[in-house]
Amino acid sequence: MPPFEFKEIVRQCWEVGVRSFTLITVTGFIVGLIFTKQSRPSLLEFGATSWLPSLVSIAIMRALAPLVTALIASGKVGSSIGAELGSMRVTEQIDAMEVSGTNPFKFLVCTRVLATTITIPILATYTGFIALLGGYLNVAQNEGTSYSTFMQQVFQPLQFLDFTASLIKSIVFGFTIGIVGCYQGYYSNKGTEGVGKAANGAVVTAMFLVFIEEIIIVQISSNFR
Amino acid sequence: MEKQKAHIDYKNPVISIRGVAKAFEDFAVLRGIDLDLFQGENLVVLGRSGTGKSVLIKLISGLLRPDTGTIKVLGQEVTQIGDRELQALRIRIGFSFQNSALYDSMTVRKNLEFPLVRNRKGITRAEIDKAVEEVLDSVGLSKAINQMPAELSGGQRKRIGIARTLILNPEIMLYDEPTAGLDPITCIEINELINQVQQQYNTSSIIITHDLTCAKETGDRIAMLLDGQFQRIGTFNEVFNTDDKRVKPFFDYNFIQ
Numbered sequence: 001m002p003p004f005e006f007k008e009i010v011r012q013c014w015e016v017g018v019r020s021f022t023l024i025t026v027t028g029f030i031v032g033l034i035f036t037k038q039s040r041p042s043l044l045e046f047g048a049t050s051w052l053p054s055l056v057s058i059a060i061m062r063a064l065a066p067l068v069t070a071l072i073a074s075g076k077v078g079s080s081i082g083a084e085l086g087s088m089r090v091t092e093q094i095d096a097m098e099v100s101g102t103n104p105f106k107f108l109v110c111t112r113v114l115a116t117t118i119t120i121p122i123l124a125t126y127t128g129f130i131a132l133l134g135g136y137l138n139v140a141q142n143e144g145t146s147y148s149t150f151m152q153q154v155f156q157p158l159q160f161l162d163f164t165a166s167l168i169k170s171i172v173f174g175f176t177i178g179i180v181g182c183y184q185g186y187y188s189n190k191g192t193e194g195v196g197k198a199a200n201g202a203v204v205t206a207m208f209l210v211f212i213e214e215i216i217i218v219q220i221s222s223n224f225r
Numbered sequence: 226m227e228k229q230k231a232h233i234d235y236k237n238p239v240i241s242i243r244g245v246a247k248a249f250e251d252f253a254v255l256r257g258i259d260l261d262l263f264q265g266e267n268l269v270v271l272g273r274s275g276t277g278k279s280v281l282i283k284l285i286s287g288l289l290r291p292d293t294g295t296i297k298v299l300g301q302e303v304t305q306i307g308d309r310e311l312q313a314l315r316i317r318i319g320f321s322f323q324n325s326a327l328y329d330s331m332t333v334r335k336n337l338e339f340p341l342v343r344n345r346k347g348i349t350r351a352e353i354d355k356a357v358e359e360v361l362d363s364v365g366l367s368k369a370i371n372q373m374p375a376e377l378s379g380g381q382r383k384r385i386g387i388a389r390t391l392i393l394n395p396e397i398m399l400y401d402e403p404t405a406g407l408d409p410i411t412c413i414e415i416n417e418l419i420n421q422v423q424q425q426y427n428t429s430s431i432i433i434t435h436d437l438t439c440a441k442e443t444g445d446r447i448a449m450l451l452d453g454q455f456q457r458i459g460t461f462n463e464v465f466n467t468d469d470k471r472v473k474p475f476f477d478y479n480f481i482q
Contacts, residue, residue, distance in 0.1 A: 084330075087329075088328075091324060091326060091329070092322045092323075092324060092326040093326050093327075093328055093329070095283075095288055095320075095322070095326065096320070096322055096326035096327075096328075096389075097328075098288060098315070099286050099288065099315050099318065099320040100315065100316070100320075100339070100340040100343075100344070100389070100390070100393070101312050101313070101315050101316040101340065101343065101344045101393075102339075102340070102343050102344075103308075103312065
């Protein structure tokens with residue numbers, strides 16, 4: 001039902017993206033670099049270091065990129081939403097919104113949940129490419145592989161299902177982070193203590209649910225392979 | 226400044242409360258209260274902390290629902306109307322919160338614009354600016370327009386909170402502890418502002434307080450809430466000079482303080 005709060009959704013998407021961008025860039029790069037570095041010795045034993053790009057791409061695209069993004073967003077975005085709404089609740093800002101003829105659930109909760117649901121998949125895709133870049137630097141340093149060859153080997157083993165499952169996973173993670181953060185903040189109480197609990201509860205619950213969802217989605221997607 | 230005589234229509238109640246009770250778990254806060262607020266009147270609800278004064282105005286604005294009883298506001302039964310009707314009714318009621326409840330992520334200008342933009346469809350930029358300037362002028366804080374709430378003093382925050390409700394030209398004002406936590410001079414200024422709002426905007430108001438000066442300066446009638454019921458309703462002098470043993474200690478204690 002109108003108003004659809006487009007402006008607020010765009011603002012929240014921007015907030016979610018900007019809040020996590022730097023951390024996700026750094027973390028994604030390190031995850032890609034470390035994963036490649038740690039996998040190399042095992043493959044070297046079998047003389048299969050040429051498989052490194054394929055291994056890295058499957059690991060990153062299927063699992064690491066959505067998971068790492070979701071965990072970082074749980075900490076960064078989820079806690080921020082929980083604390084923000086919790087603080088608004090205890091200082092009666094949510095009540096003030098309600099009595100001034102604005103539906104606070106729609107304006108505060110729906111917009112944030114939509115923003116995380118839209119933005120987390122975009123961030124996860126970005127994390128994937130940044131992690132691959134980290135992986136490429138390691139492979140290039142040790143093997144002297146060119147960028148184009150590396151990318152060719154990266155995309156070769158990937159199937160449509162990998163991208164679809166990864167996208168669905170990120171959407172579910174994004175929705176979870178948004179809804180958990182909003183729930184914890186919107187229904188917080190007990191004054192300033194409640195704000196801390198809301199922020200903490202948002203992170204812990206979202207992270208826990210992300211892992212549970214990861215298991216479920218992996219199980220379901222493996223049935224389609 | 227002396228309070229000007231208000232034009233009160235005692236035949237026209239804008240709020241009628243009948244038999245309202247509200248309990249939180251086992252604790253009965255309000256026990257079947259009756260109350261009328263008349264057109265153009267400033268009604269002060271006095272009482273000790275925890276007697277359900279703030280609960281009363283939250284019930285009126287539909288933020289809480291009573292366990293029993295009826296609350297008629299501007300001809301509409303708050304407990305029976307749907308969300309959309311309640312939202313439309315709330316626009317006609319201004320609610321000034323105890324801690325001002327300013328949106329702390331927005332500037333004063335944005336705080337004031339927020340209810341206007343959301344409730345007046347098709348309003349132009351020029352009209353918004355004019356309304357913001359007018360309402361800020363009426364609370365005497367034109368210079369604060371670009372400040373953040375955190376940069377304002379307690380009194381200034383109260384004024385901006387009142388300005389934010391006035392921007393929608395409400396017919397009823399609900400003030401929750403308007404002078405709580407303020408110094409005596411600022412209290413006087415807020416009392417004057419409440420009276421000014423009554424005259425300038427022709428509002429009917431319920432003022433929740435335990436500040437006797439505020440009650441005396443702003444109230445046309447005083448309602449004394451004790452033990453979940455109104456023990457006494459009348460002019461300040463009528464309530465102040467009562468022999469009621471339950472009411473008298475409240476006044477004695479406050480004046481000793």
